[in-house]
Amino acid sequence: xxxxxxxxxxxxxxxxxxxxxxxxxxxxxxxxxxxxxxxxxxxxxxxxxxxxxxxxxxxxxxxxxxxxxxxxxxxxxxxxxxxxxxxxxxxxxxxxxxxxxxxxxxxxxxxxxxxxxxxxxxxxxxxxxxxxxxxxxxxxxxxxxxxxxxxxxxxxxxxxxxxxxxxxxxxxxxxxxxxxxxxxxxxxxxxxxxxxxxxxxxxxxxxxxxxxxxxxxxxxxxxxxxxxxxxxxxxxxxxxxxxxxxxxxxxxxxxxxxxxxxxxxxxxxxxxxxxxxxxxxxxxxxxxxxxxxxxxxxxxxxxxxxxxxxxxxxxxxxxxxxxxxxxxxxxxxxxxxxxxx
Numbered sequence: 001x002x003x004x005x006x007x008x009x010x011x012x013x014x015x016x017x018x019x020x021x022x023x024x025x026x027x028x029x030x031x032x033x034x035x036x037x038x039x040x041x042x043x044x045x046x047x048x049x050x051x052x053x054x055x056x057x058x059x060x061x062x063x064x065x066x067x068x069x070x071x072x073x074x075x076x077x078x079x080x081x082x083x084x085x086x087x088x089x090x091x092x093x094x095x096x097x098x099x100x101x102x103x104x105x106x107x108x109x110x111x112x113x114x115x116x117x118x119x120x121x122x123x124x125x126x127x128x129x130x131x132x133x134x135x136x137x138x139x140x141x142x143x144x145x146x147x148x149x150x151x152x153x154x155x156x157x158x159x160x161x162x163x164x165x166x167x168x169x170x171x172x173x174x175x176x177x178x179x180x181x182x183x184x185x186x187x188x189x190x191x192x193x194x195x196x197x198x199x200x201x202x203x204x205x206x207x208x209x210x211x212x213x214x215x216x217x218x219x220x221x222x223x224x225x226x227x228x229x230x231x232x233x234x235x236x237x238x239x240x241x242x243x244x245x246x247x248x249x250x251x252x253x254x255x256x257x258x259x260x261x262x263x264x265x266x267x268x269x270x271x272x273x274x275x276x277x278x279x280x281x282x283x284x285x286x287x288x289x290x291x292x293x294x295x296x297x298x299x300x301x302x303x304x305x306x307x308x309x310x311x312x313x314x315x316x317x318x319x320x321x322x323x324x325x326x327x328x329x330x331x332x333x334x335x336x337x338x339x340x341x
Contacts, residue, residue: 002049002052005035005037007073008035009029009035009042009045010049010054010055011074011077012024012032012033012035013029013065014066014070014074016029021243023057023061023062023063024063025061025063025064026042026046027062030042046064053070054073055070068284068316071282071294071316072281074320075320078320078324081321081322081324082319082322082325084326084329088116088329092116092330096334096337099337102157105334105337105338109121109334110123110232112330113310113312116330117323117326117327118314119313119323120232120235120312121232121310122230122232122265122313123230123231124229124266124308125230125231125308126307126308126338127308131153131154131188132186133152133153133185133187134151135151136150136151136177136180136181136184136185137149138176138177138214141161143168144163144167145161145164146161146162146168146214147161147162148161148214148218154301154307155338158221160220162214163213164214166209168207172204172210176214179202180214180218183195189223192218192219192222193219196215196218199215200212230262230266234312235256237314238314241314244317252293254289255289256313261287261289261290264286266309266310266311267297277296277298277324279294279320280294280295280297281294282294292316293314294313294315295311295312296318297311298310298327298328298331300331300332300334301335310334
């Protein structure tokens with residue numbers, strides 16, 4: 001374990017390198033920070049930090065820069081995330097409050113995160129598997145053709161066309177709609193199959209085929225992997241950090257185009273039901289193209305259960321306290337909007 005003083009030196013190196021983009025020397029550290037020790041002691045501390053792999057010398061200059069291991073310790077020992085100013089919080093709230101539907105919420109969240117952090121923002125759509133049913137609507141389009149509309153508690157709307165085995169009257173349709181909603185509204189998707197399995201038997205024999213077709217369409221909609229959707233924004237922000245990527249920015253851009261990679265990066269929401277924040281630094285990211293980036297992600301949802309994740313991707317030379325504060329604040333506001341919608 002590092003002594004508190006050496007940890008303080010590491011913190012100072014990280015802060016200076018993130019702020020100046022220049023390797024940090026012992027003289028600059030003692031001038032800029034109240035470390036309470038001589039430059040010789042700081043040099044000695046830096047030698048120990050380098051020996052243990054927390055900082056490295058990029059070239060023959062006197063300065064040092066943090067390694068992935070150094071950033072990791074810095075993040076793990078953070079006293080706290082940087083709180084947003086009241087002006088920033090008001091701006092987040094007013095921007096997100098204007099959203100008209102779920103797509104708009106996700107789109108605004110992506111733009112907001114990219115602007116606040118000046119990184120690449122990634123937002124996963126709410127997971128259907130973690131949702132509850134708000135309403136099921138059935139509309140008659142023709143005597144033997146219906147439209148099923150499933151509305152979730154997170155504001156998702158799924159529509160399906162259904163070709164019925166026989167004409168289905170308006171009275172039967174109203175009856176099915178009422179009975180279906182009385183059983184499934186407010187219930188978790190996983191519970192729905194059990195709740196509706198005996199429904200066809202309660203209808204007249206000539207209507208049972210259509211009721212079964214409607215139910216099978218509903219159940220297919222519930223289990224479809226439609227949560228594998230995300231939105232990404234702010235990719236152009238990476239061009240400001242060209243020198244932070246060892247050879248070229250291209251592998252990072254290619255990785256960001258792969259939505260499967262990004263979903264793995266955010267970590268499936270179902271892996272952790274809570275709202276805990278994940279920070280993956282440099283080589284902790286399994287995808288080789290992202291070895292020079294860090295990912296800050298957190299779950300969002302109503303209550304204390306995450307329905308999906310959002311986060312940012314940027315260079316490892318990142319303002320971690322500020323980025324973590326912004327990601328957490330935006331996630332909290334998005335959760336509130338979903339709860340109220």
